[in-house]
Amino acid sequence: MLSDEELLRYSRQVLLSQVDIDGQLKLKAGRALIVGLGGLGSPVALYLAAAGVGELHLADFDTVDLTNLQRQVLHDTASVGMSKVDSALQRLAAINPQVKLVAHRQALDEDSLAAAVAAVDLVLDCSDNFGTREAVNAACVAAGKPLVSGAAIRLEGQLSVFDPRRPESPCYHCLYGHGSEAELTCSEAGVVGPLVGLVGSLQALEALKLLAGFGDPLVGRLLLVDALGTRFRELRVKRDPACSVCGPAHG
Template sequence: MLSDEQLLRYSRQIMLPDVDINGQEIWLNSTVLIIGLGGLGSPVAMYLAAAGVGELILVDDDEVELSNLQRQIAHNTKRIGAPKVDSARNTIASLNPDTRVKALYERLDDDALDRLIATVDLVVDCTDNFTTRFAINRACFNNKKPLVSGAAIRMEGQVAVYDPLKPESPCYQCLYKEGSDEALTCSESGVLSPLVGIIGSVQALEALKVLASVGESLAGRLLLLDAKTMDWRSLKLRRDPECSVCAHLHKEESEHDK
């Protein structure tokens, strides 16, 4: 049961027919893993906490730097040198003290990542390198956990949902192959400040939609933003029947349905 304070705090969401009290309770009972607390992870963490997600697990092994503050809004000047996960936890506490936060100031290896993802309801990938993204994707499909992936560079951004619970959904490796260009990071290529806020906000929205089955998620689609022209494009994604990550999962489901 929601308390009177919760009914007031989340009233603008509860009044939405697609959400109602049931949807709000689902969010309050959900655990979301956010990997990367930089430009994307900042708005993701803040909006999920504000919306009432009950538990957030934050993972990042970096400290706050002056050059981060142009876009990483969960941090501030006084926290330069502090672990990003601790800075983000303090910001979340000021937004919604009811959201439980577990902060992991470390880089997870594949085994630790797999064990952690098995314990959550959904994963949001806010990292900026392909090696980590591929590892997160593998662990999500191994554990059948939905993955909300985002990326932003220069003045371009993209968001996708990879959901192993949906037979038509591809995975990240269906779209990108390992060995892609590792140099495409904000530190090497630059990024316009509000862009990461836009993409991170869309990631947070998709996470909430998937958790409470609200509307239609981006599963099977890639949403692209060209910030120079503010053009949005939505591309349909197809599963790779030979994908080393998700093909066996879909084959198992097909055999089970026979």
């Protein structure tokens, strides 16, 4: 059931026929793991908390730095030097005290990552390095949990949804293999703030669709964002039958 306060708080999205009360109840029962509370994780966490996702698991081992504040809108000047998880806990609790928040302040190793993924309904990869993305993808494939993956650097962004519950869905490894991409980070290559806000907001939207069960999630499709020209391009992506992570020999 939704309380009168909840009906009022979420009234604008409950008005949507695609969401309605049933969808809001699904969001309330939903559990999501957000890996990384930086530029992408900021809008993800803010929007999922505001939308009433019942349980948010927050994973980040870093602290807030002054250079983060240009794009990581979850944090503020008073948060500098604080754990990103603790900064997020304060902000999200202030936005929506009805959401349960679970903290992961340490870097997740293979076992703790597997346990964290098993405890939720879906995972949002908001990290900034290839190794973490590969590890999160492998854990999601093993647990059969959908993964909303976003990335942004310089003036370019990418977004896709990998859902091992759907036999036709590729996984992250199907697309990117063993990491031929250059291991550049935003601290080396730069990034414009609204771009990560845009990609992170789209990640939050995909998560709401998956949890509430409406719309057409971005499965089997890779959305490319060109911020310089304000252009979007979509590529169809297929599962690799020989993938070492999600292929039949590993399923």
